[in-house]
Amino acid sequence: MPQDETIQNSLQDQVARLVLTALNQRRLSGLSEMLRLIAEATHAYGCILWQVVPGANLQADPPSGRLFVLDQWMPGTHPLLMHNLPVSESIVGEAARTGRTVNVEDVPNDHRVYKTNSWVSNAGIRAMCATPIRLRGEGDNTLVGVLSLYRDFPPPFDESDISQFEQFARFVPELYYAIRDRVSQDLIRRVSNYLHKADLRAATVLLSKEEIKGIFRQVCEVVADTFQCLEASVFLDDQAEGKGVYQLAATTWPDFIPLWKLSYQPSKEDGLTGWVLEHGQSVRIFDLLHFEGDIASIRSEYPNLIWTDGLNIEKSLEEAVRAKLGLNAAEIALQPLSFMAAPIKVGSKVLGVIRCCTAKQGPYYFAGDELGLLEMVAAQLSRFWNNWLTQRRLEEETQAWSIAMDRVTNLNNQVLRELKQRVPNEKKIFSQLLKIIPLVIPDTACTGIRLYDPQTNALRYEVVDGDFWTTLGRKEREKQLERRFPIGDPPASAGAHAFQQKEVYIVQDVDADPYCAKDELTGTKRAIIAPIQVGNEVFGVFDICRTSSSPPFPNYARNIAALLSQRLGLYHYLARTIGELGKAQAALEDQVAKQTQTYEDLSHQLKTPITQAYNRANFLLTGYHGAREVQDNLQTIRSLCRKAKRVTTSMKLFAALARGEAIPVVTTRLDYGDLIKLLNEAVPDNQLMVDPYRRITFNIDAKSFEVLYKKAVFVDRDLFEQTINNLLDNAGKYSYPNSEVKIHGGLTRSDEFFISVANEGLPIRPLQVKEAVERGWRGDQAQWSTGEGSGIGLWIVDNIMQALKGRLEIIPTTNNDVTQVRLLFR
Amino acid sequence: MDILCVEDDHIIAKPIIDELSAAFPEAEIKWIGTESEFYNSFEQIAENLPVIVTMDVMKLWAIPSANMPFPPAEVKRGGIHRAGIRCAIRLNNDERTRNIPIVLYTVLDEKDLEESLMKLNNCYYVSKEKPLSHLVEKVRELVGNKLAKL
Numbered sequence: 001m002p003q004d005e006t007i008q009n010s011l012q013d014q015v016a017r018l019v020l021t022a023l024n025q026r027r028l029s030g031l032s033e034m035l036r037l038i039a040e041a042t043h044a045y046g047c048i049l050w051q052v053v054p055g056a057n058l059q060a061d062p063p064s065g066r067l068f069v070l071d072q073w074m075p076g077t078h079p080l081l082m083h084n085l086p087v088s089e090s091i092v093g094e095a096a097r098t099g100r101t102v103n104v105e106d107v108p109n110d111h112r113v114y115k116t117n118s119w120v121s122n123a124g125i126r127a128m129c130a131t132p133i134r135l136r137g138e139g140d141n142t143l144v145g146v147l148s149l150y151r152d153f154p155p156p157f158d159e160s161d162i163s164q165f166e167q168f169a170r171f172v173p174e175l176y177y178a179i180r181d182r183v184s185q186d187l188i189r190r191v192s193n194y195l196h197k198a199d200l201r202a203a204t205v206l207l208s209k210e211e212i213k214g215i216f217r218q219v220c221e222v223v224a225d226t227f228q229c230l231e232a233s234v235f236l237d238d239q240a241e242g243k244g245v246y247q248l249a250a251t252t253w254p255d256f257i258p259l260w261k262l263s264y265q266p267s268k269e270d271g272l273t274g275w276v277l278e279h280g281q282s283v284r285i286f287d288l289l290h291f292e293g294d295i296a297s298i299r300s301e302y303p304n305l306i307w308t309d310g311l312n313i314e315k316s317l318e319e320a321v322r323a324k325l326g327l328n329a330a331e332i333a334l335q336p337l338s339f340m341a342a343p344i345k346v347g348s349k350v351l352g353v354i355r356c357c358t359a360k361q362g363p364y365y366f367a368g369d370e371l372g373l374l375e376m377v378a379a380q381l382s383r384f385w386n387n388w389l390t391q392r393r394l395e396e397e398t399q400a401w402s403i404a405m406d407r408v409t410n411l412n413n414q415v416l417r418e419l420k421q422r423v424p425n426e427k428k429i430f431s432q433l434l435k436i437i438p439l440v441i442p443d444t445a446c447t448g449i450r451l452y453d454p455q456t457n458a459l460r461y462e463v464v465d466g467d468f469w470t471t472l473g474r475k476e477r478e479k480q481l482e483r484r485f486p487i488g489d490p491p492a493s494a495g496a497h498a499f500q501q502k503e504v505y506i507v508q509d510v511d512a513d514p515y516c517a518k519d520e521l522t523g524t525k526r527a528i529i530a531p532i533q534v535g536n537e538v539f540g541v542f543d544i545c546r547t548s549s550s551p552p553f554p555n556y557a558r559n560i561a562a563l564l565s566q567r568l569g570l571y572h573y574l575a576r577t578i579g580e581l582g583k584a585q586a587a588l589e590d591q592v593a594k595q596t597q598t599y600e601d602l603s604h605q606l607k608t609p610i611t612q613a614y615n616r617a618n619f620l621l622t623g624y625h626g627a628r629e630v631q632d633n634l635q636t637i638r639s640l641c642r643k644a645k646r647v648t649t650s651m652k653l654f655a656a657l658a659r660g661e662a663i664p665v666v667t668t669r670l671d672y673g674d675l676i677k678l679l680n681e682a683v684p685d686n687q688l689m690v691d692p693y694r695r696i697t698f699n700i701d702a703k704s705f706e707v708l709y710k711k712a713v714f715v716d717r718d719l720f721e722q723t724i725n726n727l728l729d730n731a732g733k734y735s736y737p738n739s740e741v742k743i744h745g746g747l748t749r750s751d752e753f754f755i756s757v758a759n760e761g762l763p764i765r766p767l768q769v770k771e772a773v774e775r776g777w778r779g780d781q782a783q784w785s786t787g788e789g790s791g792i793g794l795w796i797v798d799n800i801m802q803a804l805k806g807r808l809e810i811i812p813t814t815n816n817d818v819t820q821v822r823l824l825f826r
Numbered sequence: 827m828d829i830l831c832v833e834d835d836h837i838i839a840k841p842i843i844d845e846l847s848a849a850f851p852e853a854e855i856k857w858i859g860t861e862s863e864f865y866n867s868f869e870q871i872a873e874n875l876p877v878i879v880t881m882d883v884m885k886l887w888a889i890p891s892a893n894m895p896f897p898p899a900e901v902k903r904g905g906i907h908r909a910g911i912r913c914a915i916r917l918n919n920d921e922r923t924r925n926i927p928i929v930l931y932t933v934l935d936e937k938d939l940e941e942s943l944m945k946l947n948n949c950y951y952v953s954k955e956k957p958l959s960h961l962v963e964k965v966r967e968l969v970g971n972k973l974a975k976l
Contacts, residue, residue, distance in 0.1 A: 604884065607933040611954050612837055618957060619841065636837065691836040691859070694889060734890050762890050817892065 011164055014041045015171060022175035026186055028370070029228045029361050030179045035073035038168045042161050044149040045125070046074040049172065050085070050092050051135060051365065052144040053286060055297040058097045062088045067096065067146065068287070068336055070135075071362030090114035092146045095130035101166060103129040105156035120150070127156035131169045136177060136369075147172060177369075184373050187226045191377050194218050195384045202388065206395050209238070212388055216250035216381070220354075223377060224252040227370060229356045230324055233257060235264055235273065236344070236352035236385060239551060246277055246352055256320045266350065273353055275305050276341045280350045284371045287336035288357070289318065321358050335359070340366040342378040346386045354378050397556040400440040404560055407436040408567060415571055422582035424575040427463055433568060434465035441557045443550040445524060449532070449568065450485065450495050451540035458484040459495050459540060468523060468545065485517065493517035495541045498529040502538055504562050505529045508552065521545055528553055530565035534573045542568055594776050595658060598792060602654070605647045609640035616640070639685040646725045649718070653796050663803040667714040670825075675705055675755075678721060679743060686728040694737040698728070701744035705755075708745075713753045713825045719800045726793045727757040727821055734779075735761040736817065748824065754809075758820040763813035772810055773798040797823070828853035828973060829965070830876040832913060833931075834860055834885040838954070842880065842931070845958045846965065850973045853877070861909040862888040862895050865916070872922040878969045879917065880961060883910035883932040883939065911942045918947050927968045931961055 018037050025033065031049065039047040049070045052058065056065020067085045087093035091113055095102045104110045107125050115121050120128075130148040147169045149157065157165070198215045201207060207215075216234045224232035233251035237244070247263045264270045266277035276283050283302055286294060291307050299305055321337060322328060341355035354377060356366065411432055418424045430449050438444045446466030450459040461481045469477060491497040497515040498505040507513045507527040510520075521527050524545035532540045542565040546553065616633045619625075625633075656663060683698045690696050731741040739760040748754055762779055764772050771777050778791040794808070801808045801823060811820040829846055833839040836859075843855045856876065858864050884907050887897045904912065910930060917923040924947060930939060933954045943949055950968065952961050966973075 604933050607955060608835065608838065611933070612841070615841055615958055640837070689837065691889070693836070736891050737889070 011167060014164075015167070018168065018171055019175065022179050023182070025179045026183060027226060027228060028180065028183055028363055029071075030183075031071040031176050032073045032362050034172060034175060034179075035071060038147070038165070038172075039073055039149065041168065042149055042157070042165050043151070044157075045123075045152045046072065046150050048072045048148045048150075049362075050096075050146040050148065052087060052096055052146075053294075054143075055294070056087055058087060058144065063093070063097055064088075067092055068365065069362070070145065070365055085114055091128060092130045092148050095132045095146045095148075096144045099132050101129060101131040101162055103127075103157055103162055123150075124152045125150045126154060127151045129157045129162055129165065131162075131166050133169050133173055135173050145173070180369055183226055184369070184376075187222060187373060188376055188380075190222045191219050191380050194222070195380055198384065199387075202391060206391055207388065212385075213249050215384075217252075219377065219381065220250045220252050223354070223356060223374070226373075227356055227366065228359050228361050230321065230358040230360050231256065232354070232356045234344070234352060234354050234381065235277075237350070239389070246273075249352070253324075256317075256324075260317075264353070269306065271307055272305065272339060273341055273355060275302065276343050276353050276355075277350050280343045280345050280348060282342040282371055282375055283340065284366055284368070285339040286365060288339050289334065289337050317358075325360055336364045338364060338366045340371045340374055342371065342375040344378045344382045344385060346382055351382060351385055351389075354381060393554065393556075396554065400554075400556060400560060404436065404440045404563065407439065408564070411436070411567075415574075419574055419578050422586070423579050426572065426575040426579075429571050429575065430463040430568070431465065433564060433571070434463060436564065437544055438466070440560055441528075441544060441553065443546050444544055445547045445550070446543075446545045448543040448545075449540060450543065451532075451572075452487070452499065452538065453484075456484055456486075458486040459493070459499065460484050462540070466545075468547070472523075480519075480522070483519075485520065491515060493520050494527070494529055495520065495543070498531050498541050499538055502531050502533060502536070504531070504558050504565070506553065506558065523547070526550065526552060528557060528561045530561040532565050532568045532572060534566075534569040537569075537573075539569060539572045541565075598654060598776070599651075602647055602651045606644055606651070609644040609647070613637045613640040613644070635684070636688060638681075639688040642682070642685040642725065643689060643729075646722060646729065649722045650726075650792065650796055653722070653799070654792055657796075657799055663719065663799060665716045665719065665803050667716055667804070670708065670713045670715045670717075670720065672705055672708040674717075675708060675745075676700075676702055678724065682721070682724055682728055683743065686725065686732050689729070690732040690735075694735070696732065696735045696737070696739055696741065698731075698741045698743065701742065704744040704746050707747050707753060711747060711751070711753050715804055715825065719804065723797045723800050723823055724755070726797050727823070730793055730821075731757050731759040731761070735759045752806075752824045752826055754822045754824045756820055756822045758818055760817045761819065763817060764810055764819050766812040769810045769812055773808060794821075828877050829855050830871065830879045831855060831857045832859075832864055832879060832885070832910065833857065833882040835882070838882070841958055842961065845962050846880075849962045849966065853973050860886050860888050861901065861906075861913060862897075864913045868916065868920075871917075872920060875923065876926060877972050878965055879914075879926055879928045880931045880965070881910045881914055881928050883908060883930055883934055885909045908942070911939070911946075914942075914946050914949055918949075924948075929961065929964050929968070 014037070018034055021033050021037055022030065024030075035047040035049060039045070049072070050067040051070045052067055053065050057063060058065070065087050067087055067090070085092050087096055091102050091104055093114075094112065104113060105127055107113050107120060107128055113120060113128070128148060128150045130146050133145045133147055135143040135145040147165075149165055151157065194215060198207065220232040220234060224230070231251065231253040233253070234249045235246040236249045237246045244265055245263050246265070248257060251257050261271070261273075264273045264277055267274045270277075272283050272285065281302075283305065285291060285298065288307070291298070317337060318334060322334060327334060337358045339355070339357045341353050343350050344352035344354060354374060356374060359366070411429075414432055415429050418429055434447045434449070437447045444466065446464065446468035448464040449462045451462045452458075453460050461483070464481065472480065485493040485495045487496045487499055491500055494505060494507055494513055494515040494517070505515075505528075507516060507521070507529065510516050510524055510527060521543065525548035526546040528544040530542045530544075531538045532542050542561065544557070544561055616637050620630060620633050653663060679700050683700055687696070687698045728741070728743075735741060741757065741759045743755070743757055745753065745755045764779065768779065773794050775795040776791045777795070794810075798808045804825065806823060806825040809822040809824055811822065813819045829850065831839060831842050831846070833842060839857055839859070843857060846853070846855050858867055886906055887901055887909065888894050900912070901909070910932065914928045914930070917926055917928060926948070928946065928949045930943070930949065930951050931954060932939070932951075936943075936951045936953070939951060943951060950964060952964050
């Protein structure tokens with residue numbers, strides 16, 4: 001076989017080996033295996049794949065930018081001593097700039113070789129060659145790469161070596177991408193398998209938070225294994241523990257994370273991870289150790305990105321990486337500390353972040369494809385985590401509703417027992433209901449019921465509950481409980497707002513809420529305020545509060561609050577209605593009892609004069625009596641008959657008024673003569689009923705009634721007589737001994753005719769004037785100082801005067817103990 | 827004192843006194859009007875025991891006056907409707923007066939007073955709806971012998 005053909009066969013064999021090796025790789029670091037084959041095939045000491053950094057300008061004069069090591073192969077465990085080369089001052093840079101292979105036969109003496117801090121000198125490299133290659137960039141862009149070979153022994157690379165090298169170099173990019181695609185598929189498949197198994201288990205039981213963290217840890221390990229990185233971590237926002245704080249859920253580098261951070265908030269102030277959380281976008285940093293140098297190009301892609309280094313993270317990270325990789329010698333250049341992070345999100349809602357940092361072997365740089373791959377993993381995690389959150393929320397909600405319904409059912413029974421009382425104890429019902437809240441809405445610090453007081457047009461606390469109230473001092477607690485929350489327009493408190501809107505109001509931040517009054521819900525952070533109502537009638541509001549350390553309320557809390565506040569409304573309505581019915585029933589029973597008592601009293605008042613009149617008449621009819629004795633007894637009999645007539649009329653009127661019937665009236669003109677005649681009969685008859693030992697005299701001022709000659713007054717004679725008799729009877733019963741009852745009349749300034757009965761006796765105070773005309777009213781002393789009477793005298797007079805279109809006026813007792821009662825007629 | 831008449835209505839008291847005086851001309855008839863007056867006079871009654879007491883049941887505590895005595899809790903609680911029963915109990919409860927016969931002379935029905943009559947010692951009922959002669963006959967029946975000896 002000719003020598004050329006042998007060489008050709010040998011090259012084909014080498015390429016075949018190269019392809020087979022690439023296709024068998026499962027990690028990105030499989031690239032270094034390819035570099036090893038190339039080095040061995042070309043009898044080189046080592047082989048390095050370089051890449052020009054993004055943003056480098058090779059055509060500028062002088063050219064800018066540098067080259068970094070994408071991957072390498074060196075014999076043994078020889079560490080790479082240098083990772084960066086300037087494009088302007090190196091053989092590798094020249095190959096990149098010119099697009100041609102550059103061969104150096106005498107490295108130590110060739111000035112083009114970059115030797116500053118270079119491992120080339122230290123490793124005793126004698127010859128090298130570098131050939132450019134095209135790497136796949138973002139989208140359709142291509143990136144410039146360089147493959148370089150090194151020999152530490154003669155002879156230098158000849159044309160055959162270089163030709164073979166160039167042949168191999170053409171294969172490198174595509175084979176690398178083949179490895180990457182295979183690795184990608186493998187990673188997604190492995191992550192899917194983990195999550196799928198977890199999904200199967202979660203179908204029957206809600207996985208615990210620790211189990212979930214275990215699954216995320218497995219995913220992190222797969223990701224770290226695939227990308228050959230030291231750190232792969234996941235941070236998640238568990239809304240049940242506090243919105244806005246993303247806690248570490250899993251990591252492959254637990255020793256280092258505590259030095260860095262255990263949690264992040266969505267803010268650019270919180271570093272690269274915070275930026276990802278804030279923007280919901282991925283971040284990829286070429287080399288954290290060159291962050292400040294590359295800041296312009298980084299910020300052109302990620303506006304305002306800050307790598308907060310308050311904790312001196314760069315230094316601690318470098319030290320940690322050196323310790324982890326055993327690169328303790330300071331002169332050994334550290335590999336690029338590449339970083340990438342992808343948001344775990346559903347729609348625009350960011351649930352967390354997955355990040356990778358520091359590849360421990362080549363390829364050191366996370367390319368766009370790697371970030372794409374990480375985003376795919378993030379998408380899988382998003383689905384899984386969101387499903388778990390939803391499942392847990394549903395589980396919590398189901399449990400909360402179950403407890404709520406169970407407790408409400410129990411409460412219904414207690415309420416039923418309470419409502420059987422004539423006047424239900426509403427506070428007891430309220431207190432029982434407040435006890436339910438912490439069982440169904442976790443982290444409830446305090447609850448309260450504020451009822452509407454129509455008299456003050458404000459809300460006031462009726463019942464409160466919860467640890468928060470017990471932490472307040474007695475004075476502070478009393479001060480809070482005594483507060484009133486006016487229902488104004490606009491509302492001056494969150495309670496008033498919910499009351500007026502008739503809808504559940506969520507206070508996310510008590511201190512910043514536009515409706516919260518000063519010191520309303522003080523000491524708490526969040527609140528649900530639900531109106532207590534039945535239909536459109538609102539009775540008050542129901543507060544559920546959390547303190548500042550608590551997370552926001554779960555969504556179902558609003559619905560539970562609405563349900564319980566409706567229950568409260570129903571209970572309040574029932575308790576109030578039953579209470580009012582009870583009171584009405586008691587009032588009715590009282591009224592019936594009083595009515596019965598009134599009839600008994602009237603019956604008694606009737607029996608006595610009839611019996612006595614009968615006895616007197618019988619006395620006169622038996623035996624002989626002197627003229628004076630006959631006269632006296634006849635006078636007494638008339639007096640007794642007048643009383644019987646008055647009581648009978650009172651009974652008739654009482655019955656009619658009790659039935660709600662109007663008093664029938666037949667009016668005729670009252671003239672002076674009729675009135676004087678009536679008074680001249682009525683006054684002595686009533687005086688006769690008064691114990692003569694009390695020496696009470698009745699005096700009629702007949703002249704004062706002469707106004708009736710000028711003023712036409714129309715009255716019902718029977719009803720008028722009844723009013724006169726009632727007033728004279730009262731005057732006789734309640735006058736003090738040795739006093740005078742004065743009866744006089746006249747015209748008022750408004751031309752009303754009046755008849756006045758004034759006596760010195762038991763008082764009617766100004767505040768009693770109104771109630772004195774109510775049915776059954778008797779003054780405190782009056783009820784002990786008369787053996788008869790049912791307290792309906794003035795009530796009947798008042799009703800008669802209304803029927804006569806006149807009015808009854810009581811002028812309260814003066815300092816002289818004189819009380820005046822006037823009948824006024826238009 | 828031989829007969830004590832406790833009656834707050836002078837219209838009723840006068841014929842009672844007239845009838846009893848006529849029936850028992852040797853007897854002295856003493857009249858007390860109100861419940862408070864009865865309690866105020868109780869020591870006198872106990873010292874000078876009447877032969878019999880005619881007692882109105884519904885009666886006022888005191889006549890109106892500027893310095894009217896305030897009723898005790900028992901009276902406030904019980905009201906005026908059974909004032910005569912309280913006076914009768916007072917007589918029953920005192921060693922000195924417990925054997926004095928009491929005639930409840932009232933417009934109330936006997937059945938309304940059944941319970942009180944059961945509890946009271948030496949206590950009898952006469953309705954005011956009957957002619958006064960019924961009261962006189964009851965007095966005669968109970969203490970006629972004693973009054974005749976006077």
